[in-house]
Amino acid sequence: MSLRKTVVWGWLAFAAFLCVGCGGDDDVWIEVDEPGWVVANPQSHRTYEDTFRPIALPSPNAQRTASGAPGRAYWQQRADYAIDVELDAARNEIRGTATVTYTNQSPDPLPYVWLHLEQNLFRKGSLGSVAHRGSGRFNTTGSSSLGYDIEAVTTAAGEPLSLAVYDTVGRLDLPSPVAPDGGKLVFKIGWRFRIPEDEVMRFGMEQVQDGVIWELAQWFPAVAVYDDAHGWNTLPYLGNGEFYTNFGTYDVAITVPSDHLVAATGVLLNPEDVLTPIQRERLDAARRTTSTVTIRGMNEVRDPGSRPKAGKKATWKFRADDVRTFAWASSPAFIWDACSTGGVLVQSFYPREGARTWAKATDDLRFSIEHYSKTWFPYPYPVATNVNGREGGMEYPMIVFCSEREDPYDLWYVTTHEIGHNWFPMMVNNDERRHAWMDEGLNTFINWYASIARYPGRPWPGRWRGVEPSARFPDYGDVIRDPRRQPIETVPDRIEDPQIGTTQYRTVAVGLVVLREKILGPERFDAAFREYIRRWAFKSPRPADFFRTMEDAAGCDLAWWWRGWFLSTDTLDHALESVRSMPDQRGTMVTEIVVKSVGRMVCPAEFEIRWDDGTTSLHRIPVEAWATTDRYVFTLQDRRRAAAVRLNPDGGWPDVNPANDQWVR
Ligand SMILES: [Zn+2]
Known part of the structure; x- marks a missing residue:
């Protein structure tokens, strides 16, 4: 969606926001797999409550705890x-x-x-x-x-x-x-x-x-x-x-x-x-x-x-x-x-x-x-x-x-x-x-870092499993724009190659790279991911055990990320609505940047301001910005004026529409 169109939609405010992204044909139901495993229905309109609501997982029990660890009565044959x-x-x-x-x-x-x-x-x-x-x-x-x-x-x-x-x-x-x-x-x-x-x-x-x-x-x-x-x-x-x-x-x-x-x-x-x-x-x-x-x-x-x-x-x-x-x-x-x-x-x-x-x-x-x-x-x-x-x-x-x-x-x-x-x-x-994503996806994620370590700067390999060559990663473009995209949590025998490669390998890997590099940071992510392996080595985790362990060990509510990236085919679209630099009543220069979350998926927003003196500064709006509204007004006192603003400056967020990410004076 273009910036101009966003502004038009903007005055329709809440009602219009609710309809954004409710396509119809490309919406996908998620299969209910385990007892109590019911996830957000992507066909329903998004509400803020839906976005941040805890994902519904099977009830914890003596075999599998609420923290995602094997319980005191865990058994396997x-x-x-x-x-x-x-x-x-x-x-x-x-x-x-x-x-x-x-x-x-x-x-x-x-x-x-x-x-x-x-x-x-x-x-x-x-x-x-x-x-x-x-x-x-x-x-x-x-x-x-x-x-x-x-x-x-x-x-x-x-x-x-x-x-x-x-x-x-x-x-x-x-x-x-x-x-x-x-x-x-x-x-x-x-x-x-x-x-x-x-x-x-x-x-x-x-x-x-x-x-x-x-x-x-x-x-x-x-x-x-x-x-x-x-x-x-x-x-x-x-x-x-x-x-x-x-x-x-x-x-x-x-x-x-x-x-x-x-x-x-x-x-x-x-x-x-x-x-x-x-x-x-x-x-x-x-x-x-x-x-x-x-x-x-x-x-x-x-x-x-x-x-x-x-x-x-x-x-x-x-x-x-x-x-x-x-x-x-x-x-x-x-x-x-x-x-x-x-x-x-x-x-x-x-x-x-x-x-x-x-x-x-x-x-x-x-x-x-x-x-x-x-x-x-x-x-x-x-x-x-x-x-x-x-x-x-x-x-x-x-x-x-x-x-x-x-x-x-x-x-x-x-x-x-x-x-x-x-x-x-x-x-x-x-x-x-x-749950093929639990092995193919997590493995593809660790392969990415091994490949960087072994052959720095080499492109993603080309001829394997129908994966297209790409010079940078996460290259999520083909993942999020694929019209046949299915939720990661889809039984593999309901998908044909090469779609399996996208759904259960790359989408998961990209989702984990974003979680590591952009959402949690490497230190916080790695501690949680290692804890998941440690807890479940030589045991059999279910999807809930992965989601719970990552949240438990990272100390972070990630329901919005699991729902947006793993359990639905929602997309992220941050848009710059307006940018102004003007003096306030006391004469101090104030820059006001209005960012909108247009897609049904939410994420923290990052943007870079290029100032009129040629310097730049990087800013971040946490995901909580979207807790009750789709519109966030960011203000900053600075003696300089903004000359240009760019959302998602390093391309690390899976924003589906870069066309509404830039503003130039
Ligand atoms: Zn494999």
């Missing part, structure tokens, strides 16, 4: 897996058996247990193939030969259990309920599936010069989460919405052809069985340096001497504690290098096609881990691995997949993003299927 798995490279098939120990720490007896069976997404006619048939993101035609073939489910004693499969979830019926408060269920399950050849869906396979690279994820039946917010979390795996899983210990024995190298979540337990003496020596050297050491070089890849003399198969054993899932990769084509930082073994596996671009990949990974550890919370795991294969960019505990082979900066960005997910959600374990 645990699932420990011992798995034997074989990659049959010739048949392109996975065969596995697992003993699963499920610990029910809830106060409720559980007569059945739900499993996630994500491979069934690739079956012909799967719910995901219907929901995302138009996305083009993955091949949604499905195949009758894909998906899980579950071979046997039994109790620990070998008694058969029945498993009812419904698309990507399955209900395991039990002879007697799993007892509450620590009761255990041990069951055994066997399965096989053909690895999809055409699909790339957070894992995949790729033929490269020196063989095939297999990346494996969502490769075993996993117990769903039972929690205090939703009971069993049985939302199906449709493709966009990611995961919500239990923490546990994984003991995994992976059998592959003996010419393969295997990278996986966890610590390698039997290097003497699967590595040559020289590789073990190099690995020991890598544990003592922050400089990258080659473990298997490009010229060794085709050399049979780079593998221990053994039979046709080799079994790699890994163990991981306190992880929410397990992923791995296997290939005869891998080059391997590694270094170490703060006791963490940092490594990369890539084929010769990636060698040039991946020369600094391990160092990028090391830098990311050091940056996030120092800035936010220490990396909690002993290993971090980056694998170059077909999957574009995907995160798992201690291991990430990045496909980039052309641009080292794009590889940096995907790497720092995917490893950043080890903070959100691998450690701070949010429900990704409902």
